[in-house]
Amino acid sequence: MSARLLEVQGLCKDFGGLRAVDDLDFYIQEGEIFSIIGPNGSGKTTLFNVITGFHQATRGKVVFAGENITNLKPFRIAQKGIARTFQITAVFSRDTVLDNLIIGHRLRIRAALLGTILGGRRHSQEEAECRQKAEELLEFVGLTHERKMIAGNLTQEAQKRLSIGMALATEPQLLLLDEPTGGVNLREISSLITLIEKIKEKKITIVLIEHKMKVAMELPDRIMVLSYGRKITEGTPKEVGQDQRVIEAYLGKSYAAKSA
Amino acid sequence: METAARFFTNKRLLYLLLIAGALLIPLFVTSRFYLHILIMCCIWGMAASSMNLIMGYTGQVNLAHGAFFGIGAYSGGLLMLKLGLNFWPALIIACLITVIFGFFIGLLAFRTKGSYFAIGTMCFNVIVTVIIDNWEELTEGARGLLGIPKPAPIPLPFGQEITFTSIAANYYLVLFLLILTLIIIHRVVNSMMGRSFMAIRGNEELAESLGISALKTKLGSLLISVFFAGLAGVFYASYIGFLSPEISDYHVTFEFLIFCMIGGLGTMVGPLIGAFILTVISELLHGIAFPRFVAYGFLLVIIVIFLRGGIVGGVNLLWVSLTGKGGR
Numbered sequence: 001m002s003a004r005l006l007e008v009q010g011l012c013k014d015f016g017g018l019r020a021v022d023d024l025d026f027y028i029q030e031g032e033i034f035s036i037i038g039p040n041g042s043g044k045t046t047l048f049n050v051i052t053g054f055h056q057a058t059r060g061k062v063v064f065a066g067e068n069i070t071n072l073k074p075f076r077i078a079q080k081g082i083a084r085t086f087q088i089t090a091v092f093s094r095d096t097v098l099d100n101l102i103i104g105h106r107l108r109i110r111a112a113l114l115g116t117i118l119g120g121r122r123h124s125q126e127e128a129e130c131r132q133k134a135e136e137l138l139e140f141v142g143l144t145h146e147r148k149m150i151a152g153n154l155t156q157e158a159q160k161r162l163s164i165g166m167a168l169a170t171e172p173q174l175l176l177l178d179e180p181t182g183g184v185n186l187r188e189i190s191s192l193i194t195l196i197e198k199i200k201e202k203k204i205t206i207v208l209i210e211h212k213m214k215v216a217m218e219l220p221d222r223i224m225v226l227s228y229g230r231k232i233t234e235g236t237p238k239e240v241g242q243d244q245r246v247i248e249a250y251l252g253k254s255y256a257a258k259s260a
Numbered sequence: 261m262e263t264a265a266r267f268f269t270n271k272r273l274l275y276l277l278l279i280a281g282a283l284l285i286p287l288f289v290t291s292r293f294y295l296h297i298l299i300m301c302c303i304w305g306m307a308a309s310s311m312n313l314i315m316g317y318t319g320q321v322n323l324a325h326g327a328f329f330g331i332g333a334y335s336g337g338l339l340m341l342k343l344g345l346n347f348w349p350a351l352i353i354a355c356l357i358t359v360i361f362g363f364f365i366g367l368l369a370f371r372t373k374g375s376y377f378a379i380g381t382m383c384f385n386v387i388v389t390v391i392i393d394n395w396e397e398l399t400e401g402a403r404g405l406l407g408i409p410k411p412a413p414i415p416l417p418f419g420q421e422i423t424f425t426s427i428a429a430n431y432y433l434v435l436f437l438l439i440l441t442l443i444i445i446h447r448v449v450n451s452m453m454g455r456s457f458m459a460i461r462g463n464e465e466l467a468e469s470l471g472i473s474a475l476k477t478k479l480g481s482l483l484i485s486v487f488f489a490g491l492a493g494v495f496y497a498s499y500i501g502f503l504s505p506e507i508s509d510y511h512v513t514f515e516f517l518i519f520c521m522i523g524g525l526g527t528m529v530g531p532l533i534g535a536f537i538l539t540v541i542s543e544l545l546h547g548i549a550f551p552r553f554v555a556y557g558f559l560l561v562i563i564v565i566f567l568r569g570g571i572v573g574g575v576n577l578l579w580v581s582l583t584g585k586g587g588r
Contacts, residue, residue, distance in 0.1 A: 052469065054465070054468075054469075073468070073473070074465075074468040074469055074470050075468045075469075075470075075472055075473045075474070076473030078468070078469055078470060079471045083469070083470075084469050086466070088465055090465070090466040091466070092458075092459060092462035092463060092466065092468075093462070094462060095458070095462065099455070102452075102455065103456070103458075103459045103470065104458055104469075104470050104474075105454045105472025106452055106459070106470065106471070106472055107470060108471075109452060109453040111451065111453050111456070111481070113453070113484075115453075116447060116448055116451040116453045117444055117447055117448070119447075123451075125451060127451070127452060130452060137281065158479070166466075166470060166539060167469075167470075169470075170471055221455070243520055
């Protein structure tokens, strides 16, 4: 644990008169799991969207691996090595699970027009590369038996795993997960937690947005708490869990009593 | 896996049989009229298949496709008539000109999305037709371009040559161009490039988050698509020998659109089937003064309400319900 993989400096995002992200400073260390919590509308997803280029920052800087990536196009940021999932689970719902994972690796190959039309060794090599990556990830996210299923027919929990698999297929250094357990019932959460732990073992840095306290407090190394776009506090789960403001405003008094 | 492989070779065999059948047709059908209908089927089939790439596979409703067909046709015609070029170089240059137009129109139109893109491209279509209609110094305007030459003979060794004076020879040429178009589109669709097209169709945001540039991908698809629209256009110009501004009209676009939708958008053979069926019907009913677009309108309404996947989609549904096996 040393190098800072992502650094956000003085980041602001306005929607008209509304400041959704307000002068935010934080950093993410290589190899850690970093969790962002906060009530609805506190700017968590907006922050993700600004980091990944889906929204333009009003002010401030996002530095990834020493490079300023503020306001680059989303596909450029993905190519630099930041992958993300969406709050509303996004998969290519008409395609099979395998096809979904294959396209995830598209950005790492060339697929030029001439090769596509004429064929050739390099071309088939690239195709094979994507397939192999997809096969690896099928196993990794535990969807080997569902490989031929249409993605839209999977359960919500399996779709979450698939969307994480697709993000991993881009070979990221940093993975942003927007509510990876959202819409999944409590009994099915464990498979997702195991998956996130497995990703950490692969030395991929993870940022989580979470509402479920079990996930938000037990998985991460550090937590940042947002409210109205501002950072209230930051620290280890224990520190944040004992912070009086956070306990009262976000976790409720019962949790405070339990942890004390 | 084994059954899949067998199915694949079966399919390939079917295609080869179809091509062989198509090659044999002129031996049995000597009527100029029927061969003419077949040639028109092939031209519209090419145009519809090319539109299918951008619309069916990439999900971008490009309503300027008739304009690109017209740009190809006029570029080819003008290169041959005004610059005196031979058909073959004119064919290639005209297709490239169409691609250049496609690039600039695409660059502008892709600033919009969804239905706005459809409306925007339709405006471009109207603009192109108006320009062709009014730029009389270049295009002869409403008088039209007359006397566009047939393809030049291809010399063979030993002093022989392939000429394109007979209608059968023209049929073979258009068949060749059609098969070439279909092979290339098939290859593109079944490659990583085609997968990116379909990713954009499925969910543009998700595709971007996976590192796929939406603009580049859509533009790529459009350029390949208009290249073949141009190809079909040049052959049309040379085969008919006459061009008027109506050939780039947005009605032509809607005809292509209807071919695609009735045959089955986003399927390999759908646009071809649509183009063949509707061209045959409309040519055979030529004598009867029945307004074609009224009939098309009814057909389209029926397809959109009851058979969203077009003919190919319908056959697939039937196949699944008969055999219980899930197709795609």
